Amino acid sequence: FSNQYTEEEARKLGVVGWVKNTSKGTVTGQVQGPEEKVNAMKSWLTKVGSPSSRIDRTNFSNEKEISKLDFSGFSTRY
16 A cells, blocks of 8 residues: 555645554554545545555544644655
């Protein structure tokens, strides 16, 4: 899973947060932004993803409204 594409899509959509590949071959992360932009990112993660990735399923959890963003951009964590 190439996080470069995820970072580019997040910046294009205007959401902030982070993404990380796990040792189990899955991807975890956090996305913050206006609801419609977060929904667009979720749709991209579910249907498109990076060119070399295979998406078997997506699971979004801990969704809540926040008063301010915790991140200033979108990054890959290692």
